[in-house]
Amino acid sequence: MRSLRNCISSLLLVVPLFLLYLPQVQALHESDVGVVDWHKELIGVPLAGALATAPIFHRVGETSVILTATGNNVLAALNPGNGSIVWRHVHEAEDRIAGFYKHGNLVATLSGPGGSTLRTYDVLKGTLMLEKRLHSPESGHLSEPHHFGKFVTFSPDGQYAYVLTNGHTISKINSLTGKVDWIWSSEDKTSLIIYSKVVVAPTAIYVIGVSKSIASFTLHAVALSPVEGDILSTRDFPSSISDAFTGFLTLSGSITTAPQVVWFEEGSIKSIVLTAILNVKVTTVNHSKFERILDVGVSGQAHFVAVHTDGSARVMGSQFDRPGLKSLGEFTKSNDMVEPIYAAGVDEHDQVYVSRVYWAPSIMKAKADVLSTRSATEKSLTSIEIPFDTRTHGILGHVTMDGSASSGTVVRTLIMTSTGAIQLWKRGDLQWTREEGLAATVVAEFVELPEQVQTSVRGDGEESFLSRVVRQIGDAQNFPQYLVNFARRFATGSYASPSSPATASSSEPLARDTFGLRQVVVAATLFGKVYGIDSGNGNILWSRVMGLGWAGEVGGQIQPMKLFVIKAVGDPDRPNDEGGSGPQVALVAQRRADNSLVDTVLFHIDPLTGEEIARQVRDDDEELKQLTEEENVLQGIDVVSGPVVEAYLMAAGDSKMVVMLDEYLQVYLYPDNPTTKAAFAKHASTLHFPLRANTPNGQRRLVGHQVALNPSLSDRYVGYSTWTLSLPEGEDVKTIIPAAKGPVASIGKVLGNRTTLYKYLNPRLFVLLTAPHSAGPAASGSTGKKGEKPAPKTCGVYIVDSAKGTVVYRATLPPVDGISCDVKAVLADNWLVYHYYDDEFSGEGKTKGWKMVSVELYEGKGIDEKTMSSDMSSFKRESADVLSIEQSYIFPHAITALATTSTKFGITTKDLIVATQTDQIQSIHRRLLNPRRPNRKVTAEEQEEFLIPYEPVLFYDPKRVLSHGYQVANAQRIITTPTVLESTSLVFVYGLDMFLTRVAPSNTFDVLSENFNKVQLVLTVSALAAAIIFTKPMVRRKRLREKWYQ
Known part of the structure; x- marks a missing residue:
């Protein structure tokens, strides 16, 4: 009997614990993947400022890829056919990519301080072939630009890689095994001589760099033995190079010809032919005055571009048979040209094509002038019009191209835009676009959609009785179809559920779905663009470029700071509201001009369409008005003539306003009207906010503030300090x-x-x-004071x-x-x-x-x-x-971001959502993080609270991984928002990638389960109704007989 009681008591302890863990073992079904969530895999905006990191076409056999390194520290390969990611490798923040270098089926990268780590990958598969530490990161030399002083080149057969690191060390490394054959290091390891190029020739390995002189740089070269790495010769060439980064380049062609070094010096182009003893003379190109020389990525085919001072340009190349350079083609000057960009590519037969891409204002399109130099006698120049949409994607940023021997002209042009987009054009046809600017998202917010308006009823009060009857009859004509659909849904159970896709027809206006799962995610990026993203599928609903305003004349950029939903669905309409009854957002950003001036601009946007609700354009500037309307560029409103230190969203009664503080702690409101001013004045005394302040020793402290109005000094509220946290x-x-x-x-x-x-x-x-x-x-x-620790x-x-x-x-x-x-x-x-x-x-x-x-x-x-x-x-x-x-x-893991779930009424248990450095998004149940978990066996009272014994380790549970098989890389922030369902919350994660999913921490208690048997319910109710109808006369007769015998 006692054993039976012990068994029963054990069951009473186990069952509550089992029930407690039931919510924790709810995993995502395989059928829900891609339905209740989506993942947008990105690579980031390419680093186009240097050839070592800029995008380039690379062909292996009949397959080609686009290789690039990006600002998000990613090395990636794209499919030129559809723009999809073939493979990518995300580097750690401290392992910054210096450059990538291709050869055959291999691509090598140098990363870390001074190029401390060498890696080689398979070009087509992205498989890591070799990883080798060349020196410790602590001994690496930091340089800007980061690629300077680092270089990799290969032997003709690809067996060996010659690696330049720290600007003064050359290593000969077997590209397959990583074995180091020899290392040469310059005796002068100071900053006086920095090497940046390596050229392989049959008789010597040439290391090219510059030495610092008083007013310029001098070209310096070292010839090394390919076998032992010994110095064969070294020499400073008489030269005066003004730019150590782009002022010189190397040319190499056939392995049987000697390489050359070309540099720009005071309006002229000079060159030398490299020999093992370096006893060569300097030759000068005899043409009109030049402005600069450009390495367009075909120096390995002995081609480069030289730009004249009058705007024309020449394609130059080696003569091979004798020292010096020759002109291979010319781009004439054009008056209908804005900031030309020069690019080059090769076809499958290693023939070179050079293009000049520019914006042509007369036709409002981009143009590409393509020069093909198949031989010394066969030259052709083709012009291609590219209908580039500058209203949506800003201006042309960088161009690379791919050639085709069959057609004799360029077939593919890759364009990077100022907003971070990557586009591939085939002649004049757009093939695909990747919005990589989303990888630089700074702020993002959810915006709830309004309900769909089914009918429109006249509200003027003049509708007659007959007209009303006719209208209602017309409205009732769909009632039979509604009954049929209702019966079908009820019988088959085809109702909307939390696991249903929250999508709608693109032709229909944006409207809320049954459970409020479809919303708009408004995101602003560092590249001056705002996006509206459909939370149901991740598609971009709209995008707008943020205009520079007055800074457009001198150049600059827009840096988003804060994004606020100043009017949500259900908020009362404000007087004289230009945005109507729909939701509205306000984006606070800083406009930083290249002349160092800074001001603050606010963009008032309709999140459903991306249209600007309010803008600031002078009434007398009709040309600017017409331009902004045609180009659909957000102009914004200049709210503060200078930077702001902080911005808040303040809700005062029925009014919502953006409160901004400038560097003098003056308060600026938006909207700035009598209603918001009165509301702010009423609640100003309740406003408390902390700000960081600097101390004389450079340490920052925290100071609390309030605001007050002194009419004798200013018409604005001004912040004043109230406390200081020591x-x-x-x-x-x-x-x-x-x-x-x-x-x-x-x-x-x-x-x-x-x-x-x-x-x-x-x-x-x-x-x-x-x-x-x-x-x-x-x-x-x-130590601070003497003798003190x-x-x-x-x-x-x-x-x-x-x-x-x-x-x-x-x-x-x-x-x-x-x-x-x-x-x-x-x-x-x-x-x-x-x-x-x-x-x-x-x-x-x-x-x-x-x-x-x-x-x-x-x-x-x-x-x-x-x-x-x-x-x-x-x-x-x-x-x-x-x-x-x-x-x-x-x-078990490091995390990059965390947040809690949020629901409509706060009834549902809050879960913790974390993004780990293993590129996973994980949910941790609140009960696991209950600090009252006892460090012993739970008591009966604690069982009633569903407490579980304390365990020091939060074990990894794959069933709680929201991202399941997705690799959500470098997540920086997690935001959550409620839905119409109290049980369900939307979770949006952004960083390098974007990921959105739905979570129900307490399960979907407010919706019937999808496997609920509705047919059985209908049959049961029907049977009960039939039984009542059948037995009711029987009961009536029985009662009547009972009354006769009473």
Whole structure:
């Protein structure tokens, strides 16, 4: 009997734990992949500033790819046929790509400081063939541009790679095994001589560089033995090169011909032929005056472009049979030409094609003049018109091309635009476009869609009775079809479900779906473009270029700062609202001109169409008005003549406004009208905000502010300091993280013993992250006062009340390698989670690795203490009475971003969404991060709270990986938004890639399951109805008989 009772008690303990883990084992079904989520794989905007990283066509046999390195530190190969990614390799942030160098079926890269790491890949498959560390990153020489002083070239058979690193070291390396045959290093390792080119010849390996002189650079060359690496000869050539990066180039053709070095010097072009003893004379090109020389990527075929001062240009090449250069073709001067770009390519027979691509204002198209030089006597110039859309993609940025021997002219032209797009054109036809600017997204927000308007009813009150009857009869003609469809849906169960695709016809206007799963993601990038993305499938609904305004005359760029939804679906209409009744967003950006002037501009946009709701154009400037309307470029509104230090969205009653603070802490509002001014004046006293301020020793501190109006001095509210947070010595302000906003369904947590812990819900809280001060004694390792030890270097996590600077919670963390702090944190309601790396593993019970800490804040100093923190003033004594409960866990991975889910009413349990450095998006259940998990066997009362025993490790659970098979690389931010379903939240992740999915932390409790048997329900109800109808007369007769016998 006792054993039976023990068995029953064991079952009572196991069953609740099993039920607790049920929500955690909900995995994404294979059939839902690509339906409830989508993944946009990107490579980033190509680094077109140098040939070592710019896109280039490369052909292996009959297959060709486009190779490129990008600003997101990615090496990638694209399919020229459709623009898809053939393969890509994402490098770590500290392993910056210096350049890639192709040869046959291999492509080599140098990365890291000074080119510390060499890798070779298979061109067509992207397979890593070799990875070799050439020197330690600490000994690498930093240079700008990063590719300078680094180079890789191959022997003709591809067996050996000659690698230049640090600007002075050459290594001969077997490209397959990585074996180093020899290393040569320059005796002068200072910055006086820097080598940047390597040329392979049968008799010598030539290392070309420049030596610094008083006013210019002098060409320097070294000839090395290919077998032993010994110096054969070295020489400085009489030269005066003004640009060490682009002022000279090397030409090499057939292995039987000697290579040459060409440089530009004071309007003329000079060259030398390289020999093993370097005893050659300098020759000069006898043509009109030149402006510059350009390496267009065909120096390996002994071709380059020389530009004259009058705007014309020549294709130059080696003569091979004797020293000097010859002209292979000419591009004449054109008056209908804006900033020409020169590019070149080769066909399958290694024949060279050179093009000049430019914008032609007379035809409002781009033109490509293509020069083909098949032989000394056969030359042809072809002109191709390219209908490039400058309204959508900005201006031409960089061009590369591919040739075709069969057609005798260019068949493919690859164009990079100023907005970050990559386009491939076949003659004048656009083949595909990749919006790689999305990899540089700075800010993004969800915008809910309005419901679809089914009918339009006259609202003038003049509709007659007869007209109303006729209209209603017409509306009722679809009622039979509606009944048929309803019956079919009910019988077959073909209702919309949370796992249904949230898509709609492209011909229909944007409208909300049944559960609000379809929304618009508005994203702004560093390349001056705003996108509207369909959350249902990731398609781009619209895109707009942000205009430079006055800075367009001198050049500049737009840097987005903040994006706010200033009007959402359901918000009341504002008086004199130009945007109508639909949703609206406001993008605050800084316009930085090339002449160093900075101002702040605001773009007021309709998120459904991308149209500009309000713009600032002078009434007398009719030409600019017409231009902006035709080009559909966002002009924006100049709101601040200078930079802004911070911007906020303030909700005051029914009004939403953007509050901006300039460098003098003056307040600017948008919209700036009597309604918003009155609303702001009413609530100005409740506005508290922290700002970073510098101290005389360079350390930043945190200062709280409020705003006040002094009519005698200014007509604007001005911020003034109210408190200063004193940080420990050596700590510096790193990041300010605002608390996540959202509804709170419960203000307390009822425990198993029927007592309550009331949540600390102070709406003025924010998270402060600190790091060691780089200029302080703690960071430098020196002592402050004589005989005193320096303060230890620490990282800090603070929860601060913005009203008076009270520190509600504080934690001190160790820095990574004693220098940097890689801490990620999020605060939602009364729940703080932060993640950091702990390398202090000395002592019992400590370990080295990534840790995640969960903290919950409650009112008072114990249970059943209620202080009404959500409504209480921060200046009351009770506001500082906070109970913090925390627990730390070991997390298996580093993370790059984290956020919590958000729902419509805040009833659903919040899950933690994290992006790991393993390129996965993972969901962690709130119960696993409950800091009250007991470090023992749970009691009966704790079982009622669904508490589980504490385990120090948050094990990796593949069922909780939201991205399943997708590799979501370099995620930088996670944003979540509610849907119409309380159970479901949308999660959007952006960084290098973009990823969107749906999560239901507490399962879809508000929707019937998809496998719910609706047919059985209909049959059951029908059978019950039939039974009632059949038995009702029987019951009536029975009661009648009973009355006769009573």
